[in-house]
Amino acid sequence: MASLPLIQPSLKAPADGARATKRSIFSNPTEDIYSDMDLDLDKDGNEGDSVSWVHLDPSPIGKDTTVEKWSQSNRTLQSTFRPSTNELAVYVAGKKAAEQFPVKQTASSKDNIVFLCQETIPEFRLPFIKRMYGVFLDTLSKDPYATPELYQRSFDRYYEGIERYLLRLDALATTTEDTEKVQAITQEAELMDKLRSIWQLAEYMFLTADDKQPIAFLYGEWLTRHDGGMDPEVGEKLLAATGKLSQPDFWPYVYQCLLRGMKNSVVFMVEQALNEEEDENTADALDAFLGVLRGIPSSEMLLPDGKTRGRHGHWMEQCQKFAKSPLLLYLGSEADTAMSILTGDVETILESTTSWEEAFSALLLYTDPECSRHDLMPLLSSCVEKYLKGKDVSLLDKIKVGILELDAIKTIRYCGNFHPLLVAHLADVFQQYGYLDISDMQLQDTIALGWDSNIRDFFITSYAHSLMADPSLWEEIAGYLLNCGHTGRAMLSEWICHVPMESSTKAHKVLKFCKDNNLTDSLRSINRVMAVEEEKRGQYALAIQHFIASKDGDRVAKVADNMMLKYLAGKLDIDEALSTLPASTSPNEHVEFLRSYASFQRDYKNGKFTEAAGTLVAILATEKAPKKYWAILLMDALPLLEHKDKVVFDSHDTYELMQCLEEIIGSQFKDEYLQLLPPSPAASSAGSVVDEREKQLDVLRLALVRNLARSLVHPPREADDDEEMMSL
Amino acid sequence: MNQVTKFDGTHEDLIHDVAFNYYGNRLATCSSDQKIKIWDYNEADGIWESNISFKAHSCAVLKTSWAHPEYGQVLASCSFDRSVIIWEESYHDAVKKWTSVATLRDGSGTVQDVEFAPNHLGLRLAIVAADGLVKIYEAMDVTSLAHWTMIDSFPVGEGPSKDEDGNHCLSWCTSKFTAQMMVVGCAKDHVAKIFRQDHNTKWQACEVLGGHGGVVHDVSWAPNMGRSYHLIATACKDGHVRIFKLTDDSQGGALTGGWSRKMFNVTCIADFADHNAEVWRVEWNVTGTILSSSGYDGKVRLWKATYTGDWRCMSVVSAEEGPSAFQR
Known part of the structure; x- marks a missing residue:
């Protein structure tokens, strides 16, 4: 698609009669256009048919007993969630303690199995999930209205990604030998094929702005691409056969081509029939028929300024004329049906088609090829009533009908039951285009329900949850949650802490x-x-x-x-x-203390006594050191105080040390502050241990006093060299 | 939903509880054989292995709860022997060993439930016993777990209960933005109550979750995840799973933890009788989006809200014989 959506329901659609924005997203089920019919596409509920069942293997209950008897024997099933992955550990649990039974209960080995259950993600899907996440981020960073072309380029990568994944699955299926894996790949390919078809139909209906391209042709293109109703072999056989007109498959083939708008195929086939036709009258009839067929509406025949409608009217007149022409009799009675299809006879079209999608395509093409996306309801109703009424409508059909109804909410709701990947990305795109904007009335609903996040966030967080099964996807999960508003962020904040x-x-x-x-x-x-x-x-x-x-x-x-x-x-x-x-x-004071203390020890060992002393005094004076270490630090000062050849601490430093000593000795927490001093072996009670430790400090006290005297008489000179002292 | 793996619990009696650690890469199983086993997930082989099994109590071990990993590998277990033991993993000569670091034994009944408080409240533990008392303990020093102090205690109902009256059970509110709260299943009273710490730091019952037709076997408070309301699930003997929604009763909505307001508007937003038998256990996943319930019908059911706020069953795990493959 070259350009951008023109349909923005929140603004334009009400004027166009679109219904989606007029209803609350909380009306459940969403109002159905077929409410006057017996047909109820919502029957069986929305999620009722999507409950998954797992029977534990081996069965903890077994064949020989009933659940009731099993339960009466003090057993029940219990489960617990694995935090990071949402995996479920399921096990047989004893309801009461063994001690509550007078006779010992017996437990067999099958009572002791712990089962782990989970929604699994096939490994081959992981690259696709990562690619889709990349596109998600890419589209998020662009604005579909401010930079439409840039956005479109990003958006197109979704479809390309699905296509590429399908090709990869195809290649994988041919190179894989494990039959079980091949089966899984085939199932995945089927799922992705459906997903691709939904995605493109939604794109054509909701997101294409190419107003000049009527939906009839886009829908026809979609049908040809995604619905393989035509058997190509039939055409090939007919081409190889002589007397094509008399072949039993000839007219059915023509009908199918007509119903699906395959103009080139039908023209080619009739041309071949004409080339081999020997009967002059029949050849004339075929020639006239070809003339009509060449006028079948197609995207190549679009004219500007509404002239297409005029041309279509003219072609219809030509069709009706030929339908009444005696020439038609030469082609047999089957040709009448072909002409009825071409003239847009609803009854004939509905009777000739094999599916509602095909019928819808034919009705659009032959009754109103320029029909607007907003005016599809009457035609769609005819097809749905004929094919789906009273039937068990598949989820895929519900989605497709929802899309053709141009009902964004219904589409999202049904897609929510189809696959979390599809609905998350579709909801995101819809939100960016404004389809999921909540009107004032709806906002009141949300307040009443206490709903904290919008519909888009709901489905994206749900998708993120479904990815939690694979821990290798943590970055993608985190990325999706991060882009889901307040709730998503809160979930992320909690969940990411549990990532191993x-x-x-x-x-x-x-x-x-x-x-x-x-x-x-x-x-x-x-x-x-x-x-x-x-x-x-x-x-x-x-x-x-x-x-x-x-x-x-x-x-x-x-x-x-x-x-x-x-x-x-x-x-x-x-x-x-x-x-x-x-x-x-x-910076941290505790680390600083450790570093300073280590520096003191290093300097001391290297004989740099002045530096060591300076560091020690600084540690104490600035109170970097917790007080419980002061006694140890002061004791560390002892060799420096007692240095025979040099006065290391000046009087000011000595006063500082004395003050520190008095602070711990005089403190009510003295016990604690002296705790790190080595206990004396003689101490027997807590009280005497403290006294004994305090006594150790007497030596320090004496050294301090002596150093004070020395420092006053022989103040330390700045030029004193520690190493020189050492050598003395 | 698929059964992805299984392992033999190797207990000599029925298992009573299985608990994942914070990351989900370890499991603790406990049983009537009085033992606890620790299982580690071997990521390379995708299997659960247990190298550690120890006799934990002198009676059946009923429940276990893992502490937040910032306190180390710490486990609490409660038992029919009326005690709660705090276990810590330590290394002795490079060998992992679980050591009992503290025993809490001051109740007069079977300890029926044990749960560590949310991490923002510190290393706290709530227990409830058959005597109908909830007790909250706190570790004095998180780097040394030998000392636990009972910081609060309150009765859940009128007068003591007997074991036959059914389980008492509790679940903490994990929201950081409210006062401390928990929901407690009150055995014989056939209700669950919300207890909240008031402005005097006293625990008071502030709401009753009623409508139960029997003993409330289990309660679970959903992780809040920034919602403006709280969700609480109950499992009841009457065969119903119920989800209650608690919204602030004042206009304006958010639960900001103001002390002056204490009441909630409580509504039962979901009531399912699908089990058609006593419901034994309920539990929320880590983001409070999926609820699991299990019952005497031998089934585990998973419940999830649709975007319209309706709760629907999304999966059923059955213990009965049946096709093992995934059905849809």
């Missing part, structure tokens, strides 16, 4: 997706879980990184604590552990 992170690559992909799409809660939750996992594996830097990303300061503190304790026990190298922490990680 089998590898770090996947985990990072999921995290990136959440970050890029501002799924803050999910991002936080996933980071927190990943942090716990990393901590369990001893990957402290990664754990810290994820806890920081999840904005969980308490857990960062706990990991830092754990690292510090491990370091103090000589089981961890903090420098090494933190080396993998990316520089881009947000």
